[in-house]
Amino acid sequence: MTRLTAFLAWSTQAGSPDAVQKALSVMKAKLAEHGFDYYDWNENQSVNKDIGAKVSDELLKSDLVILEGSKQRPNLAYEAGFTHALHLPLVVVKQAGSERLPENFGEPDYLAYPSDAGDEEGFAAFEARFTDWLGKLALTTLSPGQRSARHGRNALNEQINKFIDGYAEEHASLHLLGGWAGALALELDSGGASQLVVDADYYLPSFSSLRAWDGGQIRAIADLTDETEQFWTPDHPEEMTANVSERIFLIDWSWFFENEDKLARHIDLWRRHQARHRTGPYEIFIAAREELRPGEVHPMGPGAVGHHLLLLDPDLIGGYRPNPGRIDGRQLVIERNTLRYASATQFYDSIKSRAVRFEPSMKVVDLRRAWLARTGVGHWDEDWTSETEFRSPDYFDLYERHIRCWIPRYAQLIRDCAATVFREILRIYADSMRSVDVLELGYGTGRLTSEIVPWIRNINRPFYELEHHGPVRQYRGVDRAEQMVEYTREMLRPEQQPGLDMRLVRGTAWEDIDGRYDVVFGSLVMHFLIGPDPTDETLDEFFANSAEHTTEDGTLIFADVFGVNGDRRGASAMEKWREWMIRYGLAEEEVDGYMAGNTDMTSAAPVSLLRKAAEAHGFRTRVKVVGAPTLPFRIVVFQKERSVP
Structure with a gap:
């Protein structure tokens, strides 16, 4: 903010001109000590032709007005009135024994100075009173906040006045200005001095x-x-x-x-x-x-x-x-x-x-x-058992954050998995020219679901508008955790998906699944379905169920962690995964806790064993690396091969 400015004006006809000059010198010295610049009207009035306008301009720029009132000179009433209109602090200094100004001057502050320039004791008392007055003003009327608000108000008033002065006759612009200014006034008035809106x-x-x-x-x-x-x-x-x-x-x-x-x-x-x-x-x-x-x-x-x-x-x-x-x-x-x-x-x-x-x-x-x-995000609670549905609410509430601490490139994994599902839907639809049915296993928080459903809705829309089935007829999802079911249903509103028969249910694979589907998919669910270090019998049962619930040209798609049994690369991949979690921000003990609580992931089936079991049930296997090849995450596609008659 600019320096403080004081406006001074006095009478040259006062009873003792020497006393006036001494009072002025005292005030100017104290003003300088308190950080004021000052405008001495009497020193500048000879160069001013339009006196009224110049006085107004200088008062608008001032923070403090000091008027000498020993003699009621003609301009005194104008200066005092304009000062009151601007709500500026005003002090009237006058020689001892002179008359006070009439009451309609607003009863300003008065400071008397001696009429004898040689009265050192009297001028010392005047100086003390003036100094005390400046000090009080600095804490109240002339505080930075008061000055800021006052300058803003004066600037607004000045601009409004200039606008009005630009129209000597009736004009629509004046009404527009009045409306805006009135609205601003109402905003300021809505809360009084206690609220600014x-x-x-x-x-x-x-x-x-x-x-x-x-x-x-x-x-x-x-x-x-x-x-x-x-x-x-x-x-x-x-x-x-x-x-x-x-x-x-x-x-x-x-x-x-x-x-x-x-x-x-x-x-x-x-x-x-x-x-x-x-x-x-x-x-x-x-x-x-x-x-x-x-x-x-x-x-x-x-x-x-x-x-x-x-x-x-x-x-x-x-x-x-x-x-x-x-x-x-x-x-x-x-x-x-x-x-x-x-x-x-x-x-x-x-x-x-x-x-x-x-x-x-x-x-x-x-x-x-x-x-x-x-925040505890990424912390694996040892009470979180392998049965997802029995885990505490903080597992589900923060799942989308937890999972990004545990799974490298999780968002990319989901996007790549969704893109693979898209391609398989289009392949089957193009080959068979019939609507496709899809099944998602373990939809969880709906992260993968929310990628796939909008895409299906878009490709189905032209057919739906013509009252025909689109490329995708049914979307079924199954998850065993009630919390996940409620969350995803609330987010996706499956019953409100136009042109798509969509249902998200609570259940387990494969006990609660009926029918056959063209594309069966899931993210971070296969290791859970198969379990740690699965036996040949377990894998055979999994793919037997998969074959039973897929059509003759159906496809399985799983984005997940995969191990390498009996191979140094398997241990290395798990170590790289561990290093990634630490580098990404988890403490070593947090990573150890996660690894210990997820043996079905750290001991997941390798792709080589899955390929062998899948081939026995008519599936051929394709693998896509997610993130880095040194990490154990892949998207694996098991596609049924049509039997040749």
């Missing part, structure tokens, strides 16, 4: 002005999963972080896994924030945006947009809510409320409890490792 676009200049405020701690939550605060970019304005004590950034949890490049860019941004924008400590915390837990209530109420929050000591909170006047618009709401501030503090602390402190030396893997340790 403006369009969210004004957040940046509003927050930037806080650089001049040092009255307490500023904390904030920036919800990067919501696009309201679009200024979190590499060219982020520096002043936005100038005096924040700490800030929590909420990100989508996928940034730790599939969006590492995006996370890396923000890490660089956060590092630059801490390096450039604070002379004192500026702490950054990172957390994943979560659904609010019981007891966590955003202080702006259920209508709050995102989890954005601003906390300014001792009693100010801020956030966003929808703007009823704009589609997808946002309003910034700043409220002074002691009770809500206490609630907001609790909300902030609750979010912070699951956040990790950002350090400038961190890279993506360091931040992910800290987040995993803080």
